Amino acid sequence: MASEGIEQKMEDLNVTKPSTSQSGEPTEKPAKQDKERRDQKKAAKPKQQQGQGKQGQGKQGQGKKKEDDQDTKGITVTKAEDLSEWYQQVILKAEMLEFTDVPGCYIYLPRSYMIWEEIRDFFDAKIKAMGVENSYFPLFITEANLQREKDHVEGFAAEVAWVTEGGRNKLEKKLAVRPTSETAMYSYYSKKIRSHRDLPLKLNQWNNVVRWEFKHAVPFLRSREFLWQEGHTAHMTEAEAGKEVLEILDHYAAIYEELLAVPVVKGKKTVNEQFPGAHYTTTIEGFIPAVGRGIQAATSHCLGQHFAKMFDITVEDPNQQVKDGEKRDKLHVWQNSWGFTTRSIGVMILVHGDDKGLVVPPRVSNVQAVLIPVGINNKTTPEDKEHINNEVDKLRKTLKGAGVRTELDDRDGYSAGYKFNEWEMKGVPLRLECGPKDLAKESVLAVRRDTGEKFTIAIADLATEVPKRLETIQKEMLQRASDIYASHRKIVREWKDFVPTLNEKNVLLVPHCAGGECEDEIKKDSAATVEGQEVDARAPSMGAKSLCIPAEQPEEIKEGTKCINPKCSQNAKEWVMFGRSY
Template sequence: MASQTTSEGARKDASRVEVAAKIGIEYKKEVDFPKWYQQVLTRSEMLDYYDVSGCYILRPWAYKIWQEIQQYIDHEIEEIGVENSYFPMSIPAKNLEKEKEHIAGFAAEVAWVTKAGSSNLDEPLAIRPTSETAMYPYYAKWVRSHRDLPLRLNQWCSVVRWEFKNPQPFLRNREFLWQEGHTAFATKAEADLEVEQILETYRQVYEGLLAVPVIKGIKSDKEKFAGGLYTTSLEGYIPTTGRGIQAATSHSLGQNFAKMFDISYEDPQGPLANGDSRPALHAWQNSWGFSTRSLGVMIMVHGDDKGLVLPPRVAAVQVVIIPCGMNAKVSDEDRLSVDRRLAKVLTLLKKADIRARVDNRDNYSVGFKFNHWELRGVPVRLELGPKDVRNNQIMAARRDNGAKIALQQTTLVSEVRDLLDIIQRDMFNHAKEIRDANVVFIEEWKDFMPALDKKQLCLIPWCEESDCEDRIKEKSSRSGHTATEDHNEKAPSMGAKSLCIPMDQPVDKKIIQGETKCVSCGKDAKRWALFGRSY
């Protein structure tokens, strides 16, 4: 029996050694970014791979961040009159066919249900790629009078887009979580106002919660939402790859969908003078969405070679408290004093709504625990030992920059709260400094490719014509270069695309109508536009 127990203990010890050996990140972020990203996600326990390619399990460490985002967005949209609802994920084929221009953008990605058991369905059902065609037939049913407007609904759900490109966790999933708002108004002015309000809410999530700087802009006609009037977006920047990434979108749909699905109402002015009815009026509509892609953006911007670096406002655990210096020479009295102080500190922090946890596992070393929580990106680590108890202090270590500071027990809660705020602010400022240094003004085509190859985004005077946009993408791709052109052969082969036309146009570099020319085609430029390689 003793031998069996010893053998079992040895297996457990061996298992712990194996876990310890794999707790760190083996790949450098700047050397092998894809493998670094994959390893950070799995070893930090953000997600795990599922048996269906392109589908992933969001583990609690990631899902808590999503819940923080959800809570924030819910509060903001409820304040402006949006209500939550839920629509089924199965969409009849006939609904999709009503709006061919819109669904054309999703056609290759739509997953279909064609059988139930051994029987074929009378009509194939699409698994929701987005919900316009699921919701709008019912908007048409519910809207009869101008008094039924505005109709402003949001739903939190999953969507399926069966992309055949290489799936990437959080960035390009075949199933992902998001919220999608769908609203209808009597006037364009009301709809336009909401587009701006929602985009600003999304900016606050990225910059205020995730500490990720973004650029607010308008998409080109080529990049706007299929079937919509115009699209506004947030654009992020991933320094390691030099790529832009679409972070969130808020679309004005105009009246296109309302006409297609007959979302109309009687003119409140009543009949004409001759008694004839006035033509029905169509609603002005918006749709807007924010997805779990945001988690991937946050990880890629802030993570380092030790793993995650989480902004305090969204971290599942903001503070981890680790007992230190508890070796064999420590007296029972000192052990008891440390245990009591740990419990007191934890209680104080929790009462102050600081998400804290004590790691008092006795089967792991202090070093192992440090690595464990650094990998998971916990913003603050508190270290408490017998000497700290006697000195009535506790040592704090920051995850974002590794700095250490001694905190006083009497002012611990306020000091920890201040430290979390400082970390949140510093993480955003650091990311913004890097982003700003890599968004460059390009006024001649000869400077465009060198900037891309330096992993930069390019602000260019642009004519805003779709043909020119196609040409820029072609000219900036590897295949678009001639042998005589100076080009870095180690640079990515993909071409640059338009990311957005920034809403905040440069004040010191104004476009002069009739004088400022498009960098690519030489025609008159209309506005500065942001171009770059992208995800």
């Protein structure tokens, strides 16, 4: 894969809008399709497959051929020198994901799908406690239904995949593959909601959606098909809807911080950046330190009454006093939608991974502790080897009994050193080594994946000590990531400091007028293409966009404070977080 860096691949500076056929369907030019296939093929084959370096260079002479034949050779580039290649190698070699012959569509392997299952279980319990019920709506949406809400369809028009044939027959009316399900669900809401007694109506679905991205696909972060949950609720009042929007946002932040050990900033999107057709959008924003970029982590939208008006979702005003025979006025309901995707897995990988590979937080790791027998060599008798393996297997059973997801790696033909490197690459939080000397001392040697710290644990204490250590790892991973994010959120008060501070891989908190045109100017004027602009040659060239209006403002805007944009003469209204973004 080319080494221009994942941040440059995410930019669409040189990508033209897709052409459309006379019927209005998006079409791809053959040359572009060929290029995407070539990119996918290159991405699937790490550029350095020769040699094993230090991998598998253990003391044992046995099994060297097996080690050499392994696809897993270790990560051959550093995260700092080529983030794009590093990321591709990590997700492939750590068996998180596999490519398919459809560009932008991927296989989620058990190591990554387990993370999604943990997220699903965590969040599902939260929303069910709020009275939300799970459901499932069709994958296909009629063109007429999709186009009922103008702003909404315009926001997704370039990404909609269309079905025009069924079997050997051309469809009379083409069908959209859902990019999101507002228009798929709200005809049902119109039928279901007949009275204020039917409110609130709270449905969620765990499903897949398709957005036919024409930018360079990046596994987990930007793909044409991805997994998510999408909640859609209807309420009597704006206040009820607003309360739920923020409650959901808190749950989303908890997924990142409590499960993935990734810090986020909660806030509200500016009008420029809010969801198409929404009354307003709340968001949680993450941060990728390696490139100094923000990333939208999840969003919760108050849709207002826009869709209710389009789909005629109304109830009679229960508070209106009427005379006998008179009808109450019709009120449009207030609606919300909120979604969380598998993008979260990519964010976790980019935040925590290091030059050895993945670093997975214990709460979402499919293997939390790996036991590796050591001290076995050519002089070890078969009887002694069997005894060691049996004793270590007892430890595995003890840990599993304590609720620790544990793997025993007693494979023949692989040195202990090779196994260490392989499990480090896969990000397992805790490695436990046990050999004849350890058994004699009735202890094991433990090694933390995140810090490399080594310590001994008494075998008698394994069932209690290992879970404690895993919780410590979880807590400290979040704290480290939080400290890094906080150190890269910089307050900038004057335009002269904007680009230099941005280029130091920071996101910026700036006083802003909250005007859309002003936002556009800032994005344009902070890009590397501006004549005379002092931009680090190695920095991404895209300009800074508004990420969110943080819920926690750094300080009160003083009266008379001007907008950061020197071309804008208006007073600042709020502190807005700007940054380069995925």
